[in-house]
Amino acid sequence: MSMAGNLRKVTELSRVGGLRTVARLARRRRRVDLSHPARSPLGSSVVKCVTYQDGVRVPGCGDLVDAVRLVRKSGEGFVWLGLHEPTDLEFAGIAELFDLHPLAVEDAVEAHQRPKLEHYGDTLFAVFKTVCYVEHEQLTATSEVVDTGEIMVFVGQDFVITVRHGRHGSLGPLREELEAHPHQLAKGPAAVLHAIADHVVDDYLNVTDAVQADIDQVETDVFSENSARLDPGRIYQMKRELLELKRAVVPLGRPVEDLATRPIRVVAPEIQAYFRDVLDHLIRAKEQIAAFDELLNSILQAHLAQVTVAQNEDMRKITAWAAVIAVPTMVCGVYGMNFDHMPELHWRFGYPLIMAVMAGACLALYRGFRRNGWL
Secondary structure, eight states: OOHHHHHHHHHHTSOHHHHHHHHHHHTTOOOOOTTSTTSOTTOOSEEEEEEEETTEEOTTOOSHHHHHHHHHHHTOOEEEEEEESOOHHHHHHHHHHHTOOHHHHHHHHHOOOOSEEEEETTEEEEEEEEEEEOOOSSOOTTOOOEEEEEEEEEEOSSEEEEEEESSSOOSHHHHHHHHTOHHHHTTOHHHHHHHHHHHHHHHHHHHHHHHHHHHHHHHHHHTSTTGGGSOTHHHHHHHHHHHHHHHHHGGGHHHHHHHHHSOBTTBOHHHHHHHHHHHHHHHHHHHHHHHHHHHHHHHHHHHHHHHHHHHHHHHHHHHHHHHHHHHHHHHHHHHTSOOSSOTTSSOTTHHHHHHHHHHHHHHHHHHHHHHTTOO
16 A cells, blocks of 8 residues: 555544544645655655564555554554654644644644653653754855754654654664664664664764864964954854754753653663763763854954954054154145245255155154064
């Protein structure tokens, strides 16, 4: 059965009240982006639906309803359903089947959420901000450095639902890596949650390493010979992109700490030990971002100080030349007055003498300013 037919089958199983909800949500359904590579040709938001038992994929369980029936009938294994930017209508039947809380469903569909961890009965709802480093040849005042997305995860006793927003952060490679380690998948849905959290936090560290290279380049340019001509917009742009990264990393600290330390029904104690490792990596990423922020502030202050020094140097040169020019201006001003009785007016050597005096005074001032570093 196709993914689109699968969703229709889930919707048909909804109760009458659920159907009314679907009809109400359908009136504000968004247009499906068929051009996105993560979508099926039919425009469904379902990326993958897989059933696992004892950490091994069960073949021939691509139909969601049949997979859920199989898992709940046997009492073993779990279903992993992956979605990409589902609409209200597409998610309504799934929410009805798994009895998901309406508030969590609204957050998963609308996106733009803050990283968090919430409990709704036996279901755990987690929000992760994904980050991706945007490659660029040269950092400018308009360069995009960090691109963000989101992954929402619903975790129950027998299911994992991942909802991804954004054009990066695909979970396909992660799924394949987990399937290569069935002993880890056999620990249940909480193992998938840990793998996603670990994957997201590892991306944080990769992005911070790449951002550090950009900051090092900016720092080198600031202390170069032509630092006064450096566009300060590059530094502000780095601070803006760093703020975007900070919004993704810092709020995740409390949710990961809860997963690592607090008793949670769907997270076994043996899985919590793995979350402590994720927490260590997250703390490292937070410390790096805080250090980058302080370093950028220092770089900006250093740049402004160098601009001020360069301006002062220019003013000193202008002042020195003005002083040199002031001597002949003063002498010429004196002898430009209309008086009859002035010295050297009718003397044969008056003009050469005055020119020699002006040249000597200018030369003396020039040498003095040059010796003191003003010129």
